[in-house]
Amino acid sequence: MTADSFQFGGFNSVDDWGIKTVQHDVLLPPKRSRKIHIPHRSGMYDYGSVCFDERVLSVECHLIRQISKAEFRRIIFELSRKRQIRLYNEPEKYYIGELFESPEVDVWMEEKRREFTLNFVCEPFAYKDMTSLAIKSGSNSVKYNGTAAAPALIIIRNNGNAAVTNITFTAVSKK
DSSP states (O other), X not given: OOTTOEEETTEEIIIIIOEEEEEEEOOOOOBOOOEEOOTTSSSOEEOXXXXXXXXXXXXXXXXXXXXXXXHHHHHXXXXXXXXXXXXXXXXXXXXXXXXXXXXXXEEOGGXXXXXXXXXXXXXXXXXXXXXXXXXXXXXXOOOOOOSSOOOOOOOOOOOSSSOOOOOOOOOOOOO
8 A cells, every 4th residue: 555545445545636644543432431420429320331432533634636626525525435444554454434524624825735634433443354264174263363352254165065064163252
């Protein structure tokens, strides 16, 4: 992936639009509060926060190509669709998000440069492309490198002509 860029769906910000990123914010998404106010009691009762809300992925951008305002509007409209977002310094992971608000744009003299911040509203966590493993006889362990609990999707496909028998799954939880 091109340095100082982000991938949005099938578009690369630098190669396709001339948009370079200055920085991006990929901190932890906010936790969803589960508290209740109880009358005549100080503070609040906390049920414990285990779920996360949507995250805002802020990407500071510089438009380095000189384009018309109409072309720039088309780019921003394209960014308002919900798509995968990959950042140049972590291309193996992606977010799923879209723009809900129009960015405020600083336009330099003769429209030679524009600066703006894109605030993508994304699902809480980053995703990784699906991993395929060939199963072998005996124990087959699957390594999980994520930080948050995630469901597993296991698809077994018989690519041969013979029937498959005696497949056993054992779920092991590491706490």
